[in-house]
Amino acid sequence: MNELIPLMVIVPLMAALLISAFSRFNTVTKIFALVVAICLPIIPLASNYGLHYFGGYEPILDNVTNAVYHPAITYSFTFLQQVFIAMVGLLTFLVVFIYLTKYRKVSGPYLFLLFLGTAAVTAMLLTDDIFHMFVFFEILALAQVGIVAASSINYSYEMALKYMILGSIGSPMMLLGIGFLLAMTGTVNVTDIAAAVHNGLINVTSPVFLMSLALIFFGWLYASGLPPFHTIKSGIYSKAEPHGAALLQSFTVISMISIVLIMFRIYSTLPIFEVLIVFFSILAMILGVSMALTQTDFRRMIGFLAVGELGFIGLGIGLGTQFSITAGLFQALNEIMITALLFIGFGAIVNATNEVDTRKLGGLLAYHPKVSLMLLIGGLAMAGVPPLSGFQSKLMLVQASLSCGFPEISILAIMVSIATFVVFVKTYYSMFLKPKPNDLEVENKEVPRAMIFAMGILLIIIILLGIFPDIVINGISNFVGGIL
Amino acid sequence: MAQTQLIILMTSAALIIIGFYSAIFVDNIIKKIIGISFIEEGVNLFIVAIGYKAGGIVPILMPDMNTTWFASNAAYPLPFGLVLTSIVIGASTLAVMLALVMVIYKKYGTLSTKVMLADTSKQEEYNE
Amino acid sequence: MLELVLCIIMVLSAILALIQKDLLKTAILTGFSGGAMAVLFQVLLAPDVALTQAIVGAAIIPVFIALAVKKTQREDS
Amino acid sequence: MKLYDQIFNVVKQFRKLFSPGPVTNADVSGSITAEIFLIVSLVLSAILLRHVNMLLAGIVTFILAIVLISNIPLIPKFKLEQEDSLEKMLFYAIITISILVAFLYWGGNLV
Numbered sequence: 152m153n154e155l156i157p158l159m160v161i162v163p164l165m166a167a168l169l170i171s172a173f174s175r176f177n178t179v180t181k182i183f184a185l186v187v188a189i190c191l192p193i194i195p196l197a198s199n200y201g202l203h204y205f206g207g208y209e210p211i212l213d214n215v216t217n218a219v220y221h222p223a224i225t226y227s228f229t230f231l232q233q234v235f236i237a238m239v240g241l242l243t244f245l246v247v248f249i250y251l252t253k254y255r256k257v258s259g260p261y262l263f264l265l266f267l268g269t270a271a272v273t274a275m276l277l278t279d280d281i282f283h284m285f286v287f288f289e290i291l292a293l294a295q296v297g298i299v300a301a302s303s304i305n306y307s308y309e310m311a312l313k314y315m316i317l318g319s320i321g322s323p324m325m326l327l328g329i330g331f332l333l334a335m336t337g338t339v340n341v342t343d344i345a346a347a348v349h350n351g352l353i354n355v356t357s358p359v360f361l362m363s364l365a366l367i368f369f370g371w372l373y374a375s376g377l378p379p380f381h382t383i384k385s386g387i388y389s390k391a392e393p394h395g396a397a398l399l400q401s402f403t404v405i406s407m408i409s410i411v412l413i414m415f416r417i418y419s420t421l422p423i424f425e426v427l428i429v430f431f432s433i434l435a436m437i438l439g440v441s442m443a444l445t446q447t448d449f450r451r452m453i454g455f456l457a458v459g460e461l462g463f464i465g466l467g468i469g470l471g472t473q474f475s476i477t478a479g480l481f482q483a484l485n486e487i488m489i490t491a492l493l494f495i496g497f498g499a500i501v502n503a504t505n506e507v508d509t510r511k512l513g514g515l516l517a518y519h520p521k522v523s524l525m526l527l528i529g530g531l532a533m534a535g536v537p538p539l540s541g542f543q544s545k546l547m548l549v550q551a552s553l554s555c556g557f558p559e560i561s562i563l564a565i566m567v568s569i570a571t572f573v574v575f576v577k578t579y580y581s582m583f584l585k586p587k588p589n590d591l592e593v594e595n596k597e598v599p600r601a602m603i604f605a606m607g608i609l610l611i612i613i614i615l616l617g618i619f620p621d622i623v624i625n626g627i628s629n630f631v632g633g634i635l
Numbered sequence: 636m637a638q639t640q641l642i643i644l645m646t647s648a649a650l651i652i653i654g655f656y657s658a659i660f661v662d663n664i665i666k667k668i669i670g671i672s673f674i675e676e677g678v679n680l681f682i683v684a685i686g687y688k689a690g691g692i693v694p695i696l697m698p699d700m701n702t703t704w705f706a707s708n709a710a711y712p713l714p715f716g717l718v719l720t721s722i723v724i725g726a727s728t729l730a731v732m733l734a735l736v737m738v739i740y741k742k743y744g745t746l747s748t749k750v751m752l753a754d755t756s757k758q759e760e761y762n763e
Numbered sequence: 764m765l766e767l768v769l770c771i772i773m774v775l776s777a778i779l780a781l782i783q784k785d786l787l788k789t790a791i792l793t794g795f796s797g798g799a800m801a802v803l804f805q806v807l808l809a810p811d812v813a814l815t816q817a818i819v820g821a822a823i824i825p826v827f828i829a830l831a832v833k834k835t836q837r838e839d840s
Numbered sequence: 841m842k843l844y845d846q847i848f849n850v851v852k853q854f855r856k857l858f859s860p861g862p863v864t865n866a867d868v869s870g871s872i873t874a875e876i877f878l879i880v881s882l883v884l885s886a887i888l889l890r891h892v893n894m895l896l897a898g899i900v901t902f903i904l905a906i907v908l909i910s911n912i913p914l915i916p917k918f919k920l921e922q923e924d925s926l927e928k929m930l931f932y933a934i935i936t937i938s939i940l941v942a943f944l945y946w947g948g949n950l951v
Contacts, residue, residue, distance in 0.1 A: 282717050289724045293731060300735065306755045312735040313752055313926050319671045319728055320658060320933055323678045326721060327651075330682040333714060361948035365940045372936070379932035382922050423948050427940075433888075437881045442922060444874035445915055447858055447867060510864055559887050566884075570877050574870070581866050639766050643807065646770040653777050658930050663839045665831060666781055669793055673777050676800060676820070687807045694808070710808040718812050726819045726827075733831040740835040752926035 155198035167266035174259020191240030230626035245605040252601040268294035325370025331363035375407030385454030393498020397491035432465030475551035482544035492529040514587025534572035540616035650677030675725040686714035794825035
């Protein structure tokens with residue numbers, strides 16, 4: 152059933168176009184969006200592993216040099232892609248479900264943006280072609296800007312414009328790096344470029360190759376929101392609607408790992424590559440968490456926490472052994488779910504009180520006990536408390552850095568976990584446990600059922616992965632063994 | 636004429652540097668956006684210059700051409716295909732940015748970046 | 764020789780566009796830069812890219828900028 | 841008593857960090873935690889230099905610790921540099937790309 156592989160991109164893309172074209176028919180749009188959203192997690196689970204060549208152009212074997220060339224855009228679908236695409240599909244389903252039940256009159260353009268973003272990240276994960284990835288990276292940036300600008304929060308347009316202006320510096324730099332690689336190897340297929348690098352066809356110590364690393368690395372920093380882009384990344388999380396922010400962070404995490412895996416396949420022979428990744432990851436952890444500690448707006452605080460947690464993923468990949476990369480990718484999977492849970496849960500609080508300042512909140516435990524319990528478990532999972540899934544991946548990361556001979560990084564990772572927990576507990580205290588201020592009005596006593604449902608599903612997956620991590624780890628470990 | 640390629644590369648470097656300069660030092664938001672779009676143009680020019688072949692021909696295979704001669708003389712067409720996509724992406728990004736500027740201008744009545752896109756995190760929290 | 768002239772036109776019009784006080788002139792000078800780039804693509808053996816760039820760079824982008832200037836303000840103060 | 845006064849002033853300066861309104865003790869304790877976390881983690885990551893050179897790591901860690909502790913309200917300065925205005929974001933982005941390119945072009949083979 153390899154025909155299903157391109158469908159993973161085509162279905163959300165076509166759905167996006169159809170929804171925006173026929174958004175006048177409200178009920179039809181709602182039903183259609185829901186059906187497509189249900190299909191999204193099912194397609195990757197039903198599909199077989201394999202490769203798909205667009206246009207049917209099979210690889211060509213050059214008899215003289217015994218090298219294989221890929222003339223077509225290739226999609227490769229393995230266990231890693233399956234689990235991540237299923238996860239982002241599930242998240243898209245939950246977000247679309249929350250959106251559809253929240254508003255009676257749905258807006259076609261907003262659903263268009265959600266599906267467009269999902270299609271873009273799916274293509275970025277699947278593709279084996281570096282320029283194809285760049286094109287979908289730009290589409291993803293446009294979709295993210297649209298999701299931010301569509302929210303009704305103050306100053307969201309300004310934040311969207313800032314993100315876009317920074318993006319129009321970051322992505323041409325990445326294109327320039329791709330241009331350098333193209334000039335050196337004459338191809339944009341990652342497998343071919345990696346083969347050329349590893350067979351010694353191009354000089355890996357030449358300044359051009361190093362420059363291409365620097366430029367693509369800068370594009371990766373922009374895509375993943377590591378410093379110096381951590382302020383804008385947390386800003387756009389805080390300016391989107393909460394369910395939109397839950398999807399935005401999953402887009403960030405997936406674009407981060409898809410670009411870094413491509414970079415890893417090309418540049419893993421250079422020692423400086425791993426040094427750079429570790430340096431920026433440590434910087435992201437320190438700056439992200441220390442900024443999160445001083446925030447009073449809790450959406451902004453979760454945004455900074457999400458950026459800080461990204462450092463763990465980078466750390467795992469930067470250490471460069473099979474175990475550590477597995478840990479980093481598993482952490483990425485966990486972070487998608489946990490941060491989405493936190494964004495949706497705090498979104499429920501915004502929905503109930505219309506207030507985002509922690510200093511003016513308090514005593515909500517009496518009003519929303521279910522939400523507070525789920526949020527507490529989510530926060531514990533983010534900080535890495537057993538038996539939740541965040542614990543498993545962080546434990547693996549600490550073990551990996553110890554076995555690589557970097558005990559400092561282990562201590563730093565544990566400290567960042569503790570600081571994350573402090574941030575969470577501080578916010579949890581001031582929102583739920585502190586006595587209720589007199590001027591706080593709790594308007595909607597009921598939290599929407601869809602939000603509870605979404606949080607429940609995410610929570611079940613978090614606990615399941617925490618107890619049985621081997622379901623995912625073995626497959627990811629095999630994948631990592633393949634690219635090393 | 637390897638000189639042609641050198642001139643083109645220098646031009647693209649100049650355009651990228653103009654873009655960086657305008658990103659930091661130009662205050663008017665529309666000019667800043669135009670300046671940043673010069674970065675994109677410079678990169679496009681660079682990628683086209685990769686495919687250029689001095690003394691070559693346009694990479695279109697006519698029926699009366701010898702294939703071997705064509706392969707050794709035509710320019711490399713893959714970068715040209717990439718630039719086509721990139722130009723369209725750049726134009727659409729520019730259009731979205733200008734649209735956002737128009738919306739924000741209604742609120743502030745000025746085009747200065749220092750006023751329009753200043754730090755907003757302190758005002759918004761307590762006054763909602 | 765042609766490419767040298769075109770490159771000089773491009774860089775000069777880019778610099779001039781950024782120092783104009785009148786934003787409409789900026790739009791027109793951006794169009795100059797885009798048009799020169801289209802001819803340059805033709806010189807660089809890429810006629811298909813040149814056609815796209817001629818439409819996008821010399822016509823569409825200046826019109827977008829001019830529209831944005833019309834909706835906002837013309838003077839750069 | 842000098843160090844005590846300095847730390848007391850730090851707590852007073854935290855007030856400027858927050859937007860107008862009351863400053864609760866949770867916020868202040870969060871800021872103090874951030875302050876300590878920042879110093880400890882920066883010093884700890886400076887120790888990572890020992891994989892390059894042991895002596896260099898010792899000197900850098902020592903100097904960094906002295907500089908950080910003697911400048912203590914660090915968080916207001918850090919927060920000022922990481923605010924939301926476009927100018928600062930663009931400035932840091934362009935500084936980062938310049939340093940990355942220059943470092944990798946001339947020193948990429950040294951590591």
